[in-house]
Amino acid sequence: MITGGKSFVSSPPAFSNDAKRLLVCTGNTVSIFSTSTGLQISELEGHGAPVTSVIVVPASTPASKVLCHCWTASLDGKIKFWDFTAPELMRTIDVRLPIHSMVIPNLLNQPTKSNGKSPNLFAYIYVEVVKQKEGQPNSSCGQIRKCNLTQSRLAGGVNLAETHKPGCITISPSGKYIGICEAHKLRIWEIPTKDSDNAVYKKIRLHHTKTFTTLAFHPTERVVAAGDVTGRILLWRGVGHRTFSTGDKFINGGLNKDAEERPGVRGDDDADSCTTWHWHSVEVNVLFFSSDGAYLFSGGREGVFVVWQLDTGKKKFLPRIGSPLLYFTNSSDPSLSSISCANNRIHLLRMPSMEILRSISGIKLPSSVSDIYEGSGSGVFFDHTAGLVAVPTDNYSVQFYSLFNDCEISEVQICERNHQPGDEATVKVNLVALSRDGSTMGTVETRVPEERIGGLASLKFWACGSQNKDFSLSTVIYEPHRDAGVSSIAFHPTCPMAVTSSYGGDFKIWVRTPDTRLKDQMLQSSGWRCHAVGSYKKKPMTAAAFSADGSVLAVAAENVITLWDPEQNILVAVVGDVLEPITTLSFVGKSAYLVSASPGSNPQLTLWSMSKLSTSWSYKLNAEDVSCSLDGSTFAILALLPKTSESVEPAEGTLQGVDGAILLFNVENPVPLATWFVSKAQGGKLGFIQTSPKLEDEFADVKPDHGLLAYMNSDYEYVLFDPYGEKDHNQSITREQNLSNLEEKEKIGYASIYGELAEFSVEKDQTQIPYIPYEKNWETIFSGPSHKLAPLTKLCLDFLESSLERRSVTVE
């Protein structure tokens, strides 16, 4: 079983102490990536719910730098301590409350070990607490609790704050302060240097008229920055002069006297001054001070990373990131930091120059605005042979993602248009289909009409250049079905032929014309043109499919299925009549059966026998997706569980959150062969994937013609499993061994500055061309520009060698 497609950006990542690894919260696991290659190295598995925080224990001494320990907190209420090189779980603390955020201030300000015994380690966790209130259903609220990590228990009775919703705790780089944003105010606590179970906290609040989104602490000064939903950045200086000063209050007594001398500060907030910067147009998500405190980094929904010089307010920008920014993390290496973007990408930045070194990208998450245009599926398409999935993305492209490797293969820009993350999408890629051999791609995109003007659908055919799935545009057809929307696109299994069906009541068969030379010597490159148009009683055509050998084309005309000869464009037969329009149509492998699914109020899943032209059997099931094995006679459906059954379901404690089931059928038998319960099935997709030759070794027991079944849920998290294996067959497939070897050789000295030297071999030349060495051949050794010159140790050897060999005059 392979799982993947997790969100990399659900929580902030963390760098290891040597900045060579990046720990990313991916669902229930923590994935460790190499920062030099951007590939995954290992995984920390053990949590039962999404991991929300990962904290790497910082190295206080150079010796402890090799230690790779981290704390993780998860929504399952557990805090775990790991050695992430091994990877090995070392401790587990169960707090029994969903943890949304965790900070450990003691790790940052290491108190001096006074009596040899290390003091207790405390974590501050933002947990979700369900409150019982009379007259009200259980309502949850957020609380900041304190957890004694050394003694593995919650510090009793400590509840720093109670809020409506748990959020994120921000900690100052020195570990002295922690703070949260709560609606229109910031709440900041000072953590005592000697923390104990019953420590007393000094706290302040800072107010504003807008809702805060994020805050950041200055590493050395008492400066707090906060961003709000309107894009303003507020910068308080001298925060907490009154409250946090522990010394003699009377020295600073003058401050209280001239209370009105605090420009910009609201009310009685404890700050000296407040400056407002306004550059971002919409909410600020990222705020971070550079480690020397001279710069402030900010980012927001418009996807531009801004660096502010604190003293002067000058700005530098890193534009065109292309997606809203979510988190910024810095590493111990001052030149390396990461930003997490909403499109499931983590960019590694080289810091002073702000250039993106490399990106770690997952499947681009479905856009939240995809529901604007109705009548289209999610558009995800499985490439059966290559083990890829094609996902239309927000920025008008199609992303090809390898299911086996859990990594991005390529991205094809469908529409020549710049994507601005803040803007509303005006174009949406609705449908993607690949021919069986993967050489051709068909896409349908729709331009969303503005003020009901300018809506346009266009069909594009793409030709695959090479294995890397870099497609080049072959043909563009504007308005393939006039102003009607395209409901489906399907490719002929063998010859270059495709069919599109439309809600406008017709379908078109497209064929590719080979290269021809017209009479006026103009080269007409291969393009797709319309071969035939068909319609049936002006009914909207809702789905289309070719049979396995391509001899029959089935097109669903709302409630009936019409069968056509695609070559001659002759209506062969009309079968069936279901209650709701058919949305999915698929021939089952090479068998003479056709399966159709029609959701709606009277959902129906029907298996049609082509030989008898009648219903074989049918279920009243709301099938979200249907996938048929390519050769065999089995098919799988993704059925949504009816809402009513939910009341029954929770009795089985393990099935919480389950709303769908995958059923595997054989055409002969209406009893499913196997059933799996899944969650987030609404909008999910199913696909049979052919196992790649490499994998076949490991799936020795699986017949290759069955392939694997891939299920992708609405959040684009997928699982790849063998449908014929035993049910609890939790076979862990080790991934293709492309996991990078982290212990790559450290470059030192010359190599670290100038890179590896080209192999410098005198002997090699000598063996190839017989020649008499020039008497002063050392001159040639030293010739060339100085920056290309090899280090002296290397040159010296050659030099001496050549001068010693001078007497053996001839070679060969």
Next chain:
Amino acid sequence: MVKVHRSSSVEWNPSPVVALATSADGSQVAAARGDGSLEIWLVSPGSVGWHCQLTIHGDPNSRMSSLVWCPWGPRGSSLGRLISSSIDGTVSEWDLYDLKQKTVLDSIGVSVWQMAAEPCNNSQFNVKKEVKVFENGHASPRINGGEDDENGDSEHDSDENDSIEIHDDHGIEYTRLAIACDDGCVRIYNISDSEKLTYNRTLPRVSGRTLSVTWSPDARRIYSGSSDGFIRCWDAKLAHEIYRITVGLGGLGSGPDLCILSLLALRCGTIVSADSSGSVQFWDSQFGTLLQAHSCHKGDVNALAAAPSHNRVFSAGSDGQVILYKISSDATSSDGKFVSDPIKKWIYVGYVRAHTHDVRALTVAVPISHEDVLLDEKVKRIRGRKKPLDFSYHKWAHLGVPMLISAGDDTKLFAYSAKEFTKFSPHDICPAPQRMPMQLALKTFFNQTPLLLIQASYWLDIYCVRVKNDAVSDVSPGSSGGLASTDLVAKIKCKASRKIICSTISSSGTSFAYSDHVKSNLFELKRSKSGKNIWTVKKRQLQWELPYAHCMAFSSDSSRLLIAGHDRRIYVVDVESGELVHAFTPCRRDQDEELPPGEPPITKMFTSIDGQWLAAINCFGDVYIFNLETLRQHWFISRLDGASVTAGGFTPRNSNILIISTSSNHVYAFDVEAKQLGEWSMRHTFSLPRRYQEFPGEVIGLSFPPSSSSSSVIVYSPRAMCLIDFGMPVDREDDTELANGEELTLRMLQSNGKLKRKLKDHELEIRHSGRKNFEFCAFRDPVLFVEHLSRNSLLVIDKPWMQVVKTLDTPPVHRHIFGT
């Protein structure tokens, strides 16, 4: 209900403010305008007290570049000497008694860009002061508060024992004036007792133009900034260069030159420079090293100002912004322990954009006027009340609290709180800048048509006002008021370069007069019998050459012209014969009348309907009452609470009653004959409704209904008018119940008039609730003039400010609005 007729057809071209200066005691601010005129504004702690005390018309052809108000002037006058420099190289002094511009330094041949006077507390306080500064700046842990007080005190000291003592002790030492010249020199002159400046020395000539100059607080050094991006520090005594700062980054020849437009030397040893690249930079004056640089302005930074405590700096520039910088002591060692030498940083705090055009000048003033005592009382009284009004301006505008005043190309002046700069919106000091004087002659003997005299800077217009009766509605004077058409009857142009100072028209409309800087002129207006609508203007040859005047008025029967001459006498001229009847000499006591005139200039004159009384008011608010029948001074009323008189007049009902409105928004009714405060005034003046005392804008006039039965008066400012009926009780009850509403409306008025439409609705509500005394009515557009046409109809002359802005020479600051 009063019917309102509006007219917006007047031409109104106010002139931009080019320079500002604060008097030594901080109670007055001088504003120099682009047309060569100068205004003296009385700084007030509240919104009500702002009053344009004096307007002096100078040479319109010379463009002023900077203003300096030296702390002491000749003859020990408390006003000090106001000196201006001009682009043509002359330096002039503004005589605040004779109301004229005097050249004190003939053109030196090159333009003068900036002047700086030696700090006032130099020699005599030098030793003492320096020690203090040292303590405060370096050794004292107290951040600001203590320093404030001490310095404030010492400034007070120096103000009080002002000129006399100093002149006795250090008679030889004069204030030095450093002048930044176009040829790269800084010239130093002494401001001596004599009329002219005396030359002291010239600092060595350097490359480029010297654009800015300032003195160090101890007057030992002079800092000059030039057009090629250098700040130079000079020894004031030895006149040699101590060091030089290169401001222009990189110093590449490719870009345009960097101009240092303004410099400021702070007591803590920091120099602040403002340059044409939009950056404000802070330098260490000892070593000339850069401390902080802020480039928040998007254009030239024209002006800098520091709060009196020198811990805040304001900058203003051509992007219309005023930006606040604050010194922040960085408490890095945040253990709260005593930090011996905290690192101080100047940080950008925030900006306010009140101006629509470039800001040209900034100044800081402290309202310590003569109103102190009474104002304190007032505040106390309000505190005693149950529910003190929460009025935003009063929150920050207190006595002795420094304020920042900015002015620029949009001709307006704004006041800000220097301490709570970002918290409160600025106060628009003059909603109607350079308002043209107007006078309405009712019931002229040309068909009883009212004639309107409008005095522009170089001409007089006489309009005939016709009221369209059908279009009249009786709603408040908003947009829906009836229109009044004005037909031009005559236009009298004066000689170029001779600005009209004052003008008047007789109530019958037959004669009018004006005065420029040379002499007074009298004209006769006639309607020739031959043709229709043909008006002729004839200049009357007077037998006696009249002196030029500060103020003019006709007696009510149009038989006599009263001229308040520049020689501080009031001349009574018979209009028919043109003969001089009498010359009054205003004086404080009766027996002084024989002495030479020594009273401040008369700026306002009112005559009673029965022709018996003449009230002459000088610029400080003293009132002199003359009896025109006996030709003797009748009474002298000393300035009322020390406030200036903003408007006044004799009631038509009883000619003995003189109504006076002061800049502190008090209304007084005097019984002139009995030489006492009128009965109404005795009872009510000190208990006027609070909402009247917070009247939005400066009261600029009074208008009486032209009938002998009415006992009411309309008081108006550019923003609102108010009806006071002396016959009705002053009900203070409704005051409290309306308090909230009023507070709301007034705040809305403060907020730059954006919400005035709401306000109007509110006003309408008040109106509908019944006729009340102190009834308010707000205007949508700035109003220039309000006068009764008849008992029940009112002429309002206004002009939408947007139209005025279009006529300004410079375009407004282009602001890119996000998303467009």
